[in-house]
Structures are given as structure tokens and as C-alpha cells.
């Protein structure tokens with residue numbers, strides 16, 4: 129192979145696996161508990177910090193106690209003054225940033241994997257703010273190759289690091305590992321197993337990478353978030369007046385064309401997608417997004433070429 133096209137990257141020696149960032153997304157909560165039970169057995173070839181991000185929300189089995197922890201990691205939010213009266217999650221975000229970051233610094237963990245569940249039929253998604261993170265893209269490719277029963281996709285929220293609001297943005301590399309469908313407040317075995325397999329495959333890849341294995345490049349499809357669509361609402365009461373159309377429900381990452389059904393109103397009227405461009409819907413009917421005014425998100429898909437990589441210990 130043409131070795132001058134190989135990108136040498138620093139080893140990924142410090143990894144963080146976080147769960148319970150949203151306290152009612154239970155696959156990550158139980159996966160973290162399992163990992164904490166056996167964390168000292170030294171069988172893992174990579175140094176992994178495992179932690180429960182929002183223990184109070186986990187205890188109450190709610191998404192958050194006072195404010196959404198996974199929106200607290202922008203540069204501005206992390207540097208805003210806090211007091212004893214600040215929301216619990218604002219204070220907790222500082223602790224996590226001190227423990228795993230600081231965000232954007234050389235001390236930050238090399239890779240942060242934050243475990244989430246969605247009620248939407250997404251399969252396993254790696255969600256990140258970067259579309260040129262070769263480590264995250266190679267891990268995605270590895271999962272796509274190795275996971276037979278779960279579709280794996282790379283989802284990109286196009287935000288500069290300072291504006292990236294999620295916990296995973298604290299690591300040098302990072303992503304949310306979002307697995308669905310699973311209702312909040314319960315755990316489904318198949319979804320838990322997919323997440324467990326995803327984490328194990330990620331750690332296997334990192335260990336091989338750190339050991340000097342060369343990973344060949346190739347192409348990866350990236351879904352870049354374009355916009356959110358809210359439910360139709362009553363202009364006076366702001367109550368929703370329609371549900372996601374049955375033809376669209378559970379069809380995450382299936383191309384949606386202009387004119388295709390999007391909502392079915394409570395009076396029986398089909399409301400269609402009025403955009404000009406066919407796009408890929410995802411997070412369709414996510415339970416936690418009713419409060420955020422999001423019925424679904426739409427993404428554009430493109431195929432990117434990624435270079436071959438190996439760790440720079442081999443030079």
C-alpha cells in the first residue's frame with residue numbers, strides 16, 4: 129500500500145465511557161453500572177474511565193433534574209458564573225469538565241464516548257460535531273463492518289467546538305453513541321446488547337490502533353443535520369395538532385421526498401413534507417424532544433473518503 133497516504137495520529141490512551149447523561153436512558157445507565165462492577169480487573173487493554181454523568185437524574189429516572197446536562201458544554205456555558213443557586217446540571221457540567229477536560233485542552237481525555245438512547249428507530253448512531261475526525265470515522269467504519277444485526281451510522285451536527293453543547297465535545301475525540309428504539313425509563317435487551325457490542329468494538333479498535341495496526345481508508349457516509357421540524361401546533365394554545373404520519377413513523381434514515389406524508393392531524397388530514405430537497409429524517413418522534421419543539425430532524429447524506437491511519441508510535 130502507498131504508505132505516504134497514511135496519516136499518523138497520536139495514540140488514544142485515555143478513554144472515557146459515560147452513561148446516564150440523561151438519567152432515564154437506561155441502556156447506558158446499566159452498561160456503566162456493569163462496567164463499574166468489574167472496573168478493577170485489569171482485563172481491558174485500554175485505560176478507560178467509566179462514569180455516571182448525572183447521578184441525581186439517574187436516581188430519579190428522569191432526563192434531567194433542573195436543566196438538560198447535555199446542553200451545558202458550550203464554551204459560554206462552561207465559563208458562565210455559577211453559584212449555589214445554579215441548576216444542578218450547570219454545577220455538574222463543571223465537575224465533568226474538570227474531570228474529563230478541560231474542553232479544548234491538552235489534558236482532556238483522548239476519546240469520550242457518551243451513551244444515549246432514543247425512542248426513535250435509529251439503530252446505532254455515532255453523533256459528533258466533526259466531519260473530519262478520522263478516529264471517530266474509522267471507529268464508525270469498524271462498527272459498520274462488525275455489527276451484523278444493527279445498522280450503524282455517522283451523524284454530524286455542524287457546529288464549531290466552542291458551540292458544541294454536548295458532553296462528548298469535552299474529549300479530544302468524542303461522540304454520543306445513540307441507540308434506539310428504546311422507550312425512556314426501561315431497558316430492552318436487544319438495544320442494550322447493541323450498545324454493549326458497540327462499546328466493546330470501539331475499545332477493540334482503539335487497542336489495535338494503539339498497538340500499531342494500520343487501518344485502511346475508504347469511504348463513509350456522513351449524515352449532516354440540516355434542520356429540525358416541529359409538530360403542527362395550534363397558534364393560540366401551542367398544543368400539537370398532529371402526530372407523525374404512520375408512513376413516516378420508524379422510517380429513520382429512509383429518504384423523505386417532497387410531497388410525502390409527514391404528519392396525520394388529529395382531525396384526519398395528511399400533512400406533507402413541503403421542502404424542495406429530499407432529505408433523511410432521523411429522531412422521528414423522539415419522546416424527549418416534544419419539549420424542545422422537534423418532531424424530527426432532517427439530514428443530508430454525503431460520502432467522504434477517509435485516509436488510512438495508524439498510531440504515530442510506529443515512526
Ligand SMILES: [Zn+2]
Nearest residue numbers: 150153244245
Ligand atoms: Zn440522551
